[in-house]
Amino acid sequence: MESIYKTIIMKLSGEALADESDRTIYDRKLLKDIARTVHDIVSLGTEVGVVVGAGNIWRGRLAEKVGIERSTGDYMGMLGTIINALALQSAFEEEGMSTRVMSAIDVPQVCEPYIRRKAISHLAKGRVVIFAGGTGNPYFTTDSTATLRALDIGADAILMGKNGVEGVYDKDPRANKDARLLSHLTFQEVVEKKLGVMDLTAVAMLEASPIKIHVYNMEDQTAPVRILKGEAVGSVISKE
Numbered sequence: 001m002e003s004i005y006k007t008i009i010m011k012l013s014g015e016a017l018a019d020e021s022d023r024t025i026y027d028r029k030l031l032k033d034i035a036r037t038v039h040d041i042v043s044l045g046t047e048v049g050v051v052v053g054a055g056n057i058w059r060g061r062l063a064e065k066v067g068i069e070r071s072t073g074d075y076m077g078m079l080g081t082i083i084n085a086l087a088l089q090s091a092f093e094e095e096g097m098s099t100r101v102m103s104a105i106d107v108p109q110v111c112e113p114y115i116r117r118k119a120i121s122h123l124a125k126g127r128v129v130i131f132a133g134g135t136g137n138p139y140f141t142t143d144s145t146a147t148l149r150a151l152d153i154g155a156d157a158i159l160m161g162k163n164g165v166e167g168v169y170d171k172d173p174r175a176n177k178d179a180r181l182l183s184h185l186t187f188q189e190v191v192e193k194k195l196g197v198m199d200l201t202a203v204a205m206l207e208a209s210p211i212k213i214h215v216y217n218m219e220d221q222t223a224p225v226r227i228l229k230g231e232a233v234g235s236v237i238s239k240e
Contacts, residue, residue, distance in 0.1 A: 003044040003228040005156040007123060009131075010038070010048060011146040011198075014055035014084055016163055016218050025056045031091040037221045038128060039095045044228055047123040049153060050130045051146040052088060054080025074138035078105055081142060085132035086110060098127045104136030104145075116152050123153065143199035150211050157211060159227060160198060161218030167235030168197045168215050184236045197237070206239075213237040 019027035063073025216234035
């Protein structure tokens with residue numbers, strides 16, 4: 001069965017890569033599971049770009065706690081995404097996928113600079129492209145990176161894995177047992193209701209775009225493939 005999308009961006013949280021049992025920044029099994037999932041997606045003929053956060057290494061609130069000013073803290077987070085991108089690249093290559101890391105911050109010894117046309121060329125050749133270094137600017141989240149890269153490369157959808165939740169709810173499901181899963185909502189509804197699915201700036205940038213966001217439980221490694229096969233999984237956010 002073919003994929004319903006030609007090109008996607010997968011947004012992965014940095015926290016989801018960590019080993020909670022011994023508090024190290026990576027869990028080997030999780031990296032391998034993610035790599036297998038991406039391999040299955042590539043096997044459907046889908047072009048895959050990946051954006052990863054840095055929450056397993058560095059959090060912005062820690063900068064404030066220890067007295068590091070905001071811009072410097074954000075740059076530290078960008079460097080953390082490069083470390084995570086290299087870890088994912090290694091895991092992907094173990095699964096036999098040709099992979100490129102492209103960074104918004106110039107680190108030529110370890111990865112390529114982000115160049116739109118080159119990224120599109122890599123994807124067309126069947127390579128997985130991991131977009132690192134955030135947007136290259138402080139004050140922007142990796143959610144914004146996912147949105148900008150999706151718009152830039154002409155992606156059809158963003159697949160956003162969340163930890164421990166099935167999708168978008170009308171209120172925090174961890175604090176409210178009666179929280180209701182929303183199977184479909186618009187970008188405008190997310191912004192107006194201030195739902196915590198992703199950075200609202202990133203959502204607002206998509207309001208006039210045909211790109212869809214699929215929010216799913218990252219613990220379910222079958223979810224991305226089922227989404228691409230057209231199954232109703234988690235929540236869908238779209239223009240209409």
